[in-house]
C-alpha cells in the first residue's frame with residue numbers, strides 16, 4: 001500500500017520558516033531584468049482615467065446583470081444570469097482588490113482606498129490582514145514558511161482545490177477570522193505579519209463587516225426572500241469566485257518554490273480582452289512581481305520592455321492549464337516535482353544570501 | 359557636528375525624481391521636486407529596507423518600489439500601511455547648481 005505523503009509545513013512560524021531564514025530566502029534580493037529608469041518612470045506613471053473607465057464599466061455590468069436577476073427572480077432564466085452576475089461580483093472584485101491594494105489603479109489615493117474596501121467586502125478578504133499578507137507575498141513570493149498566499153501547497157490535495165473552486169476554504173477562514181477579530185483577537189500567523197499599530201483597525205473593520213452581513217441577512221428575512229443574499233454578502237462570493245480561482249492558479253501553481261527569480265515561480269499568460277478586463281491584466285504576472293509599481297493598464301507595455309529576458313509566454317489560459325493540471329496531479333504523490341521554466345541566460349540569478357539592502 | 363555634504367549637480371536629478379546617495383556607510387535618497395526644490399531623506403524604506411531611489415516620485419510623495427508604501431519626502435512622514443515608521447529627513451540646498459545635504 002502506498003504510504004501517506006507527509007504534508008509540508010506552510011505555516012509562518014514553523015520549522016520551514018526558520019529554514020527559509022537560514023537559507024537566506026527571507027527579504028532577499030530578487031532577480032530583476034534591467035530597464036532604463038526613464039522607461040520605468042514612464043510606465044510607473046499613475047493615471048485616473050483607465051481605472052475610472054473600467055470601474056464605471058464594472059459597476060454598469062453589475063447593475064445590469066443584478067437588475068436582470070431581480071427581474072427574472074422566480075424563473076429558471078435567472079440561473080445563467082446569476083452565473084454572469086456572480087463572476088462580476090466574486091471574480092472581478094479579486095483583481096480590483098489586488099490592484100487597489102497596491103495603490104496603483106488610480107492616481108487619486110482615496111479612489112484606490114475606497115475601491116479597495118468595497119472589493120475586499122465582495123471577495124471576502126479583510127482589508128488590513130490581506131494588505132499585510134500581500135506585502136509578505138511580494139517580499140517572499142512562494143517561499144515556504146513565509147508566503148501566506150501559496151494557492152497550491154504540496155502535496156496537492158484534490159479536495160482542497162475542489163473546495164477552493166467555490167471559494168469555500170477562504171470564505172470559511174474569513175468568517176472565522178472576522179468573528180475572532182471582532183472579539184479583538186489575532187491568530188499566531190496573523191500576529192507575525194500584522195504590526196501592532198494596525199491591529200485596532202483590523203478589529204474595527206471586522207465589527208463593521210459583521211454589521212453589514214447582519215443587515216443583508218436581516219433584509220432577506222424581512223422580505224422573506226433569498227434575493228438579497230444572492231446579490232450581496234457571502235453567497236455571490238461562493239458561486240461567483242470560480243473564475244478568479246482559475247486565474248489565480250495560473251500565477252504560480254506547479255512552479256518552483258524557494259527561488260529568488262519570479263521568472264521561475266510565476267507565469268505570464270496571454271489572455272483574451274474579456275478575461276483581461278475581469279483580471280485587470282494580472283496575466284502579466286512575472287512583470288507585476290518584478291515591478292509592482294507599474295499600474296495594471298501599463299503592464300502590456302512593461303511586458304514588451306522586458307520580454308527579451310522572459311521565459312516563453314503561455315499562448316492561452318488553456319495552454320497554461322495543460323501544464324498546471326498534470327503538474328498538480330503529479331505533486332499529489334511527488335511533492336518535490338515542479339515545472340522548470342526555460343529562463344534566458346541574459347542575467348544572473350541572485351545570490352540567495354544577498355540582503356535586499358546591499 | 360553636522361556639516362553640508364556635496365551630493366551632485368542639480369542637473370543630475372531629473373525634475374520630480376530621486377537619486378540614491380551613499381556617504382560613508384549610510385545611504386540617502388535625494389529628491390528634486392517639480393518646482394526644483396531639493397530634499398533629502400534616509401535612503402532605505404522603513405518597512406523592509408529597500409532603496410527608495412528606485413521608487414516613484416509624485417507631487418511630494420515617494421512611493422517605495424517594493425510594496426508601494428508612501429512617504430512625504432519633504433518631511434519623511436509615513437503615509438500609511440505598509441509603512442508605519444517615518445523616515446529621517448535632512449536639510450538640503452542648491453548652491454551654484456550643486457546639491458548639498460546637511461548631515
Ligand code: FES
Pocket residue numbers: 135403404405406407408422423424425426427428440441
Ligand atoms: S519595503 Fe517599502 S513598502 Fe515595503
